[in-house]
Amino acid sequence: MREKRPVIALDFPSFEQVKAFLGLFPSDENLYVKVGMELYYAAGSEILTYIKDLGHSIFLDLKLHDIPNTVESAMRVLADIGVDMTNVHAAGGVEMMKAAKRGLGNAAKLIAVTQLTSTSEEQMREDQNIQSSLKESVLHYAQKTYEAGLDGVVCSAQEASAIKQETADDFICLTPGIRPQGAAVGDQKRVVSPADAYSIGSDYIVVGRPITQAEDPVKAYQAVYKEWNQL
Numbered sequence: 001m002r003e004k005r006p007v008i009a010l011d012f013p014s015f016e017q018v019k020a021f022l023g024l025f026p027s028d029e030n031l032y033v034k035v036g037m038e039l040y041y042a043a044g045s046e047i048l049t050y051i052k053d054l055g056h057s058i059f060l061d062l063k064l065h066d067i068p069n070t071v072e073s074a075m076r077v078l079a080d081i082g083v084d085m086t087n088v089h090a091a092g093g094v095e096m097m098k099a100a101k102r103g104l105g106n107a108a109k110l111i112a113v114t115q116l117t118s119t120s121e122e123q124m125r126e127d128q129n130i131q132s133s134l135k136e137s138v139l140h141y142a143q144k145t146y147e148a149g150l151d152g153v154v155c156s157a158q159e160a161s162a163i164k165q166e167t168a169d170d171f172i173c174l175t176p177g178i179r180p181q182g183a184a185v186g187d188q189k190r191v192v193s194p195a196d197a198y199s200i201g202s203d204y205i206v207v208g209r210p211i212t213q214a215e216d217p218v219k220a221y222q223a224v225y226k227e228w229n230q231l
């Protein structure tokens with residue numbers, strides 16, 4: 001299940017910047033990129049068609065959370081666009097996740113966000129009135145995601161092995177917060193290296209600024225690729 005290509009977070013505010021960034025790579029290089037809310041809302045769905053036409057794979061990170069019928073219809077649109085992976089909030093519930101899966105069909109992988117990594121245990125208790133530990137809540141949501149028939153979850157690398165134990169070995173753990181040795185940590189709180197993510201059992205790693213803000217992004221990508229694939 002492990003995806004060899006590190007997923008590059010295209011956290012750019014405009015179409016032009018994405019074009020310039022992708023233009024740095026050889027034309028036969030098939031990348032896996034993540035399009036998040038900022039870029040999607042700024043550039044619209046044409047950005048997805050543009051990236052697909054270049055031959056790249058897309059993880060569309062919009063974290064849908066709405067009534068099942070609305071999410072199902074939105075997923076049907078995304079299936080037509082041809083994204084490779086997308087996501088919902090597990091907090092939307094099993095019915096919503098099943099509806100999302102129905103809408104998307106087998107056209108793409110579907111994963112869920114459990115608790116956002118920006119949420120502390122204290123905030124979870126106060127804001128969501130969930131009185132268990134944060135880890136229990138993450139595992140609970142992962143279990144519900146599995147039960148709904150989704151392919152996996154977004155999680156921190158530290159949570160990957162416990163999640164797989166609760167679900168299945170082939171349940172995808174996609175992990176952001178990756179920093180190669182020596183890279184700036186930025187605002188990420190807990191980071192792991194690509195090599196550590198490999199040994200912990202992540203299936204996909206998401207890497208943004210260490211590649212997009214590098215002096216030589218292609219070289220930085222290649223270094224992450226090598227570390228992630230133990231080359």
Ligand code: C5P
Nearest residue numbers: 009011036117176177206207208209210
């Ligand atoms: O630049 P950096 O490597 O920190 O980017 C990580 C990407 O993964 C960003 O797009 C960020 O929004 C996303 N992400 C994250 N932590 C999560 C979920 C998503 O860093 N828990």
